[in-house]
Amino acid sequence: MNIRRHIFAVAATAMLSTGAYAADIKLGVSGPFTGGSASMGVSMRDGVRLAAKEINAAGGINGNKIVLVERDDEAKNERGVQIAQELINNEKVVATLGYINTGVALASQRFYQDAKIPVMNNVATGSILTKQFPNAPENYVFRNAAPDNIQAPLIAKEAVEKRGLKKIAILADSTNYGQLGREDLEKALKGYGLTPVAVEKFNIGDVDMTSQLLKAKNAGAEVILTYAIGPELAQIANGMAKLGWKKPMIGSWTLSMASFIDTAGKNGNGATMPQTYIQSPSTTAKRKAFQEAYLKEFKPKNNNIASPVSAAQGYDSVYLLAAAIKQANSTEGPKIVAALQDLKTPVDGVVITYNKPFTATDHEAIKAKDVVMGVVENGRVEFLNAEDAKPKKK
Amino acid sequence: MDMFAQILSSGIAVGMIYAVIAFGFQLTFATSGTLNFGQGEALMLGALVGLTCVDTFGMNYWVMIPIVCLFGMIQGSFVELIGVRPAIKIKSEFGWIMSTIALGIIFKNVAENIWGRDALPFPAPLPMEPMNFLGASILPMEILVVVGALLMMLLVEFFNRKTIYGKAVVATANDRDAAGLMGINTSMVITFSYALSSLTAAFAGVLIAPLTLTGATMGGALGLKAFAVAIIGGLSSGMGIIVGGLILGIVETATGFYVSTGYKDVPGLILLLLVLAYKPSGLFGKSAIKKV
Numbered sequence: 001m002n003i004r005r006h007i008f009a010v011a012a013t014a015m016l017s018t019g020a021y022a023a024d025i026k027l028g029v030s031g032p033f034t035g036g037s038a039s040m041g042v043s044m045r046d047g048v049r050l051a052a053k054e055i056n057a058a059g060g061i062n063g064n065k066i067v068l069v070e071r072d073d074e075a076k077n078e079r080g081v082q083i084a085q086e087l088i089n090n091e092k093v094v095a096t097l098g099y100i101n102t103g104v105a106l107a108s109q110r111f112y113q114d115a116k117i118p119v120m121n122n123v124a125t126g127s128i129l130t131k132q133f134p135n136a137p138e139n140y141v142f143r144n145a146a147p148d149n150i151q152a153p154l155i156a157k158e159a160v161e162k163r164g165l166k167k168i169a170i171l172a173d174s175t176n177y178g179q180l181g182r183e184d185l186e187k188a189l190k191g192y193g194l195t196p197v198a199v200e201k202f203n204i205g206d207v208d209m210t211s212q213l214l215k216a217k218n219a220g221a222e223v224i225l226t227y228a229i230g231p232e233l234a235q236i237a238n239g240m241a242k243l244g245w246k247k248p249m250i251g252s253w254t255l256s257m258a259s260f261i262d263t264a265g266k267n268g269n270g271a272t273m274p275q276t277y278i279q280s281p282s283t284t285a286k287r288k289a290f291q292e293a294y295l296k297e298f299k300p301k302n303n304n305i306a307s308p309v310s311a312a313q314g315y316d317s318v319y320l321l322a323a324a325i326k327q328a329n330s331t332e333g334p335k336i337v338a339a340l341q342d343l344k345t346p347v348d349g350v351v352i353t354y355n356k357p358f359t360a361t362d363h364e365a366i367k368a369k370d371v372v373m374g375v376v377e378n379g380r381v382e383f384l385n386a387e388d389a390k391p392k393k394k
Numbered sequence: 395m396d397m398f399a400q401i402l403s404s405g406i407a408v409g410m411i412y413a414v415i416a417f418g419f420q421l422t423f424a425t426s427g428t429l430n431f432g433q434g435e436a437l438m439l440g441a442l443v444g445l446t447c448v449d450t451f452g453m454n455y456w457v458m459i460p461i462v463c464l465f466g467m468i469q470g471s472f473v474e475l476i477g478v479r480p481a482i483k484i485k486s487e488f489g490w491i492m493s494t495i496a497l498g499i500i501f502k503n504v505a506e507n508i509w510g511r512d513a514l515p516f517p518a519p520l521p522m523e524p525m526n527f528l529g530a531s532i533l534p535m536e537i538l539v540v541v542g543a544l545l546m547m548l549l550v551e552f553f554n555r556k557t558i559y560g561k562a563v564v565a566t567a568n569d570r571d572a573a574g575l576m577g578i579n580t581s582m583v584i585t586f587s588y589a590l591s592s593l594t595a596a597f598a599g600v601l602i603a604p605l606t607l608t609g610a611t612m613g614g615a616l617g618l619k620a621f622a623v624a625i626i627g628g629l630s631s632g633m634g635i636i637v638g639g640l641i642l643g644i645v646e647t648a649t650g651f652y653v654s655t656g657y658k659d660v661p662g663l664i665l666l667l668l669v670l671a672y673k674p675s676g677l678f679g680k681s682a683i684k685k686v
Contacts, residue, residue, distance in 0.1 A: 036512065210401070238522075259513050
């Protein structure tokens with residue numbers, strides 16, 4: 001045992017020293033590249049790859065190249081935990097980007113927190129993600145995606161304020177994501193003094209939504225608010241068409257998933273959701289450059305990015321981290337965190353220009369004002385309000 | 395009343411989906427006393443092969459059906475030859491359980507690698523506009539599922555009762571050893587019953603695919619529900635399978651509406667437990683005494 005430990009120690013020192021010699025900056029990437037959430041995971045990964053390639057082509061971070069260590073967590077909590085330990089202990093990553101699924105993030109982040117290695121959540125939206133360790137002296141969890149406690153009020157605002165709909169049904173799946181989101185939605189509705197007339201649940205893989213929709217219909221719902229992912233959202237849209245009961249569908253950003261848009265077809269038209277980024281030719285120069293580079297590099301089907309939000313946020317997450325590593329001039333976790341919390345130079349991202357995005361107490365880069373409403377139109381997500389399509393004044 | 399009609403019609407449509415898959419369980423159980431636990435995967439493969447025919451090769455839905463049926467037969471024979479026959483040969487009591495489950499997992503992994511794990515839409519052969527029937531909205535596709543499933547079961551029953559090959563199947567089902575002594579190639583009959591059972595599953599797959607979504611994971615949940623239907627209805631009764639399917643489908647939809655959508659799956663499973671406890675041969679099954 002002793003000898004083995006000794007050999008291990010020698011090997012580890014050897015690995016560490018060669019690592020330092022080559023001066024590669026290893027970044028972990030964890031997300032589902034197969035499975036029901038794969039369209040989000042793969043788009044995120046491609047966004048990350050694109051940004052890393054650009055940074056390396058421009059000379060890297062202070063002369064050091066970024067090396068990505070990508071792992072498929074299959075949207076499974078236990079895989080996420082294994083990967084976190086592997087990336088920390090074997091790969092010795094400097095930081096990890098990713099997490100599509102709130103559940104996987106919640107299960108895996110504690111390892112990074114304990115190892116003092118920063119995590120940049122670029123897609124997962126569960127509100128508590130960045131507040132998972134309230135008692136820790138330092139928080140290693142950051143996020144550049146719109147959290148649920150921003151999305152839910154926007155969904156409620158769209159239904160209640162903009163459209164004047166008061167009788168509301170909530171349909172959410174039975175996962176962590178769906179049920180945490182449902183709580184946020186109910187809280188947001190309470191702000192308007194409203195209680196939903198129906199709150200219904202379904203499981204992943206359910207093929208028939210008739211009873212849920214009938215209950216909503218029977219309760220006189222005027223609008224359906226959703227918190228679920230693509231395939232089941234498509235079953236809701238198709239089920240409404242079957243019942244001949246067409247009500248607006250407003251829900252979390254997952255209504256922009258390819259698996260919803262493609263499988264719901266024309267029944268999905270009009271579905272409205274908050275978005276941080278919409279693939280559209282007429283926005284800022286940075287967005288245009290990003291779109292062209294992405295389409296050229298990965299050639300997605302019909303030139304539609306499978307999940308544009310994930311791609312853009314994945315891309316930005318690399319630049320945010322790179323800026324912090326550059327400023328810290330170090331790859332030690334605590335120093336990167338200190339730099340992230342006090343970024344001196346603005347980062348020109350695809351979603352927004354990040355001007356001091358994080359502070360010691362606020363690890364959320366995206367604020368409510370950075371989120372716009374999107375609507376599904378003929379197989380694509382478009383801007384709901386035309387004025388959002390124009391470049392914003394800084 | 396409208397609500398009730400709607401619940402009933404949706405329940406019947408879902409129930410027939412379960413029944414048509416459960417029917418495949420019954421086919422193999424009758425001849426060999428074994429079940430294909432990869433029945434859900436056979437359904438999934440049928441649906442995905444059908445999708446490739448329709449989407450990639452631009453085939454007509456109706457032209458694609460015989461191809462999928464043929465594929466189902468080959469797939470079923472393969473399962474029998476690789477997984478079930480060796481277990482029967484060495485008289486292993488439960489070997490076939492593990493091997494059919496293992497083959498099911500392998501098929502699922504293969505499908506994930508070929509078609510990916512995203513849910514895919516399946517083009518419908520009939521218009522997807524709902525029709526109004528006694529105040530309930532019904533899709534033409536749902537009627538097709540009910541009619542198609544009944545037709546297929548009738549065909550198989552007709553085959554078993556009226557043709558000489560069917561009589562060989564029935565004889566094997568009644569007493570394998572005696573049938574063997576009478577010159578019936580019983581292992582061939584068992585292979586055939588597996589081929590037939592996967593054929594029905596593959597057919598069920600393309601039948602229901604336009605209603606559900608198509609994907610590598612579609613077989614899991616449906617296969618489990620169909621297994622419950624087979625147990626509730628009775629593994630030796632074709633009639634029981636249909637009734638069992640309808641009971642489960644209607645109970646699920648009604649519970650979702652009248653009790654809570656969170657508890658939709660519970661009554662069906664309670665029913666399964668009750669049947670197992672008080673009438674293990676199923677509601678319509680003949681109780682068999684196993685001689686030791």
